[in-house]
Amino acid sequence: MKKAAECAEAIKKYNRALVISHIDADGLTSAAVICKALDREGMEYETRFLKKLDKPALDEIADLNAELTIFTDLGSGMVDEISKLHSEVIIADHHQPQKNQHKYHLNPHLFGINGTNELSGSGATYLIAKNMGSNRDLADLAILGAVGDMQDMNARRLVGMNRSIMLEGVDDGVLSFETDIRLFGRQTRPIHKLLEYCTDPYIPGITGDNNNCIQFLSKLGIKLKDGHWSRWIDLNREEKKLIVSEIIQLCLTRQVPAYKVQHLVGEVYTLLKEVEGTELRDASEYSTLLNATARYGHADVGLAVCMGDRGLAYVHARSLLAQHRKNLTEGLKIVNEQGVIELQNLQYFNARDSIYETIVGIIAGMVFSLGRINRNLPIIAFADSDGNIKVSARGTQDMVHLGLNLALALHESAEEVGGVGGGHDIAAGATIPAGAEEEFLKILDVIIGKQLKRLG
Numbered sequence: 001m002k003k004a005a006e007c008a009e010a011i012k013k014y015n016r017a018l019v020i021s022h023i024d025a026d027g028l029t030s031a032a033v034i035c036k037a038l039d040r041e042g043m044e045y046e047t048r049f050l051k052k053l054d055k056p057a058l059d060e061i062a063d064l065n066a067e068l069t070i071f072t073d074l075g076s077g078m079v080d081e082i083s084k085l086h087s088e089v090i091i092a093d094h095h096q097p098q099k100n101q102h103k104y105h106l107n108p109h110l111f112g113i114n115g116t117n118e119l120s121g122s123g124a125t126y127l128i129a130k131n132m133g134s135n136r137d138l139a140d141l142a143i144l145g146a147v148g149d150m151q152d153m154n155a156r157r158l159v160g161m162n163r164s165i166m167l168e169g170v171d172d173g174v175l176s177f178e179t180d181i182r183l184f185g186r187q188t189r190p191i192h193k194l195l196e197y198c199t200d201p202y203i204p205g206i207t208g209d210n211n212n213c214i215q216f217l218s219k220l221g222i223k224l225k226d227g228h229w230s231r232w233i234d235l236n237r238e239e240k241k242l243i244v245s246e247i248i249q250l251c252l253t254r255q256v257p258a259y260k261v262q263h264l265v266g267e268v269y270t271l272l273k274e275v276e277g278t279e280l281r282d283a284s285e286y287s288t289l290l291n292a293t294a295r296y297g298h299a300d301v302g303l304a305v306c307m308g309d310r311g312l313a314y315v316h317a318r319s320l321l322a323q324h325r326k327n328l329t330e331g332l333k334i335v336n337e338q339g340v341i342e343l344q345n346l347q348y349f350n351a352r353d354s355i356y357e358t359i360v361g362i363i364a365g366m367v368f369s370l371g372r373i374n375r376n377l378p379i380i381a382f383a384d385s386d387g388n389i390k391v392s393a394r395g396t397q398d399m400v401h402l403g404l405n406l407a408l409a410l411h412e413s414a415e416e417v418g419g420v421g422g423g424h425d426i427a428a429g430a431t432i433p434a435g436a437e438e439e440f441l442k443i444l445d446v447i448i449g450k451q452l453k454r455l456g
């Protein structure tokens with residue numbers, strides 16, 4: 001908190017700021033948190049959203065000659081280079097940092113706090129905003145970023161500082177939390193669609209089977225239509241409980257592993273200022289909407305929605321969301337058809353130009369949770385990226401417990417082949433030169449083998 005206060009003080013010495021952030025839900029909400037705080041201070045701001053922070057991007061930032069530059073949800077991997085800017089610099093990030101520190105560098109890892117599940121970029125930015133003025137109501141945006149980064153995935157609830165921030169939001173009346181089914185679309189999808197699209201866990205006889213879902217619900221006496229299709233939020237507590245317990249029963253009789261069945265239930269987060277029955281009301285749906293903007297070059301649209309635009313920007317974001325959903329389905333199909341190749345300590349696929357580099361990581365994560373691939377090996381995905389190769393890697397909590405650190409592994413192996421990489425222990429990325437994939441895989445396979453203490 002001392003560091004957050006120092007960062008806040010430093011910011012308030014200026015009249016305007018350049019905000020640099022990342023093109024995903026956490027990056028957008030981080031930017032929105034700081035922009036709202038700047039606005040309330042009467043400060044002006046300009047924003048830039050980046051796929052990645054590298055030397056060319058930093059050169060462009062330098063050319064903007066800002067007196068104050070605030071990096072959110074990125075920056076910790078480039079502290080040395082950032083320090084060379086002729087600008088006052090604030091960094092609020094949660095990616096694994098370099099050893100070198102900077103005066104105004106707020107990153108949970110520097111304080112022994114886990115940046116994968118205890119604090120997101122938006123959470124770190126919120127801590128600064130809270131020190132700038134009365135900004136506790138921004139806790140909803142901060143939590144949106146954490147959920148967007150799947151920080152609640154392993155425990156199926158927010159933990160650590162994320163939890164404290166969430167409770168501040170509850171206190172402030174902007175958030176609520178409850179234990180419920182953790183399926184995507186509780187606010188907006190018809191119930192039978194909610195079940196049909198459930199892939200984690202894969203529910204035998206339900207997942208992918210529209211007719212069976214309708215039958216299953218009808219047998220339980222659930223009213224499917226009442227003017228419009230009933231959604232999860234239209235059900236009462238007893239109906240919800242009944243459906244959940246029947247699904248669990250079904251899974252167990254069909255030998256779905258207990259740990260997978262557990263994924264069905266956990267905490268969910270509601271944004272109380274938003275209208276019921278819209279994507280914006282549910283943290284998970286809202287963050288997907290945001291990913292659907294920034295990852296396709298429309299960060300301005302996502303930011304406008306975060307800043308409160310419920311007109312044109314919101315309409316645009318919803319149409320981008322529809323396309324994003326199609327792209328994810330299409331991407332999964334491609335990986336399914338193409339298959340995944342196993343090495344000793346990892347498995348991989350190369351999507352080349354068939355999947356956008358900005359969503360190949362999401363697809364790698366989804367392939368993983370579908371559970372039809374080896375759960376003992378991390379998955380590495382390649383996609384073409386402006387003449388280079390984008391790498392995305394995803395692991396599981398079990399592997400992290402065994403020693404896996406994908407951020408370190410990708411950083412090292414990318415560097416060996418002339419690329420750059422980093423991220424988190426459980427999820428990381430890199431950019432490497434085209435043609436270096438095989439060499440990269442060979443090095444990465446050895447490093448991961450050492451981390452997991454496997455022979456190979």
Ligand code: C5P
Pocket residue numbers: 022024026095116148149150151153154361362365394424426427428
């Ligand atoms: O930039 P960055 O911090 O945004 O993104 C974090 C990434 O880590 C997200 O893509 C998220 O899906 C992934 N993640 C994951 N499993 C977790 C936590 C995060 O795949 N348990």
Ligand code: C5P
Pocket residue numbers: 052077095360361362391392393420421422423424427428429430431
């Ligand atoms: O792009 P992808 O979703 O696979 O990224 C996973 C994580 O690795 C994200 O947190 C992202 O910010 C990080 N990353 C990084 N350096 C890169 C590429 C990705 O820190 N060169």
Ligand code: ZN
Pocket residue numbers: 026027073094120121122149
């Ligand atoms: Zn993040």
